[in-house]
Amino acid sequence: MKFNRMIVMFCGPPGSGKTEIARKLAERLSGSKIISTANFKRRVCRHMFSEAEKHARSVKYLILDGTFYRQEWRDGIEEIAKRKGQEVITVYLKCSLETCLRRNEARKNRIAERSVRIVYSQMEAPESPDIVIDTDILGVEAAVDVVLKFLASRPSFSPSEVVIHGN
Numbered sequence: 562m563k564f565n566r567m568i569v570m571f572c573g574p575p576g577s578g579k580t581e582i583a584r585k586l587a588e589r590l591s592g593s594k595i596i597s598t599a600n601f602k603r604r605v606c607r608h609m610f611s612e613a614e615k616h617a618r619s620v621k622y623l624i625l626d627g628t629f630y631r632q633e634w635r636d637g638i639e640e641i642a643k644r645k646g647q648e649v650i651t652v653y654l655k656c657s658l659e660t661c662l663r664r665n666e667a668r669k670n671r672i673a674e675r676s677v678r679i680v681y682s683q684m685e686a687p688e689s690p691d692i693v694i695d696t697d698i699l700g701v702e703a704a705v706d707v708v709l710k711f712l713a714s715r716p717s718f719s720p721s722e723v724v725i726h727g728n
Contacts, residue, residue: 566617566618566620566621566622566623566645566647566648567621567622567623567647567648567649567650567712567715568613568617568622568623568624568625568638568641568642568647568648568649568650569583569586569622569623569624569625569649569650569652569708569712570625570627570629570635570638570649570650570651570652571583571624571625571626571627571629571652571654572627572628572629572630572635572651572652572653572654572687572690573628573653573654573655573656573684573696574628574630574655574656574658574661574677574680574681574684575628575661575665575672575676575677575680575681576656576660576661576662576663576664576665576668576677577654577655577656577660577661577664577696578654578656578664578696578701578704579626579627579628579654580597580626581701582652582654582694582696582701582704582705582708583595583597583624583625583626585701585702585705586624586705586708586709587622587624589705589709590621590622590624590709590712591621592620592621592622593620593621593622593623593624594616594619594620594622594623594624595624595625595626596609596612596613596616596623596624596625596626597626597627598626598627598628609625609627609634609638610637610638610641613625613638613641614641614645617641617642617645617647618645618647623647625638628680628684630680630683630684630685631683631685632685632687632688635651635687648715650691650692650708650711650712650715651687651690651691651692652690652691652692652694652708653686653687653690653692653693653694654694654696654704655686655693655694655695655696656695656696656697657697658677658678658681660696660697661677661681662674662677662678665677691711692707692708692711694707694708
């Protein structure tokens, strides 16, 4: 089956780099839209599913930025994509708890340390993600390059959609 639109779902614990990498990816992919759980205060998954359902067919690349730390939540996105005839690319970001805590502490809108620890300990790693990035090792730009390289291998990807930044 050839897909002409796709959902790129970032998942991982708070502080793993999802938001920064998703934003940079969106800057480099024309025809993309980011939906972030940071935009919702309560009922985060319900809002994320609703927004994904609403925008899934309206953009070429729908980038979802959330912890998605439960398999059932990732399955929910897969179901939406299936109904909409879209491919889902799951990008799992991992790093140490210490890195998550350090990055969270540096955030403007940090979350409670206890919450970071809880989500980290309850993170259900995806069984077979399309991409796994260890953000203790790779920085934001290198991670974006990994995602773009993977997307380039997909039949629906067009290199002309990548915005090249001059150095």
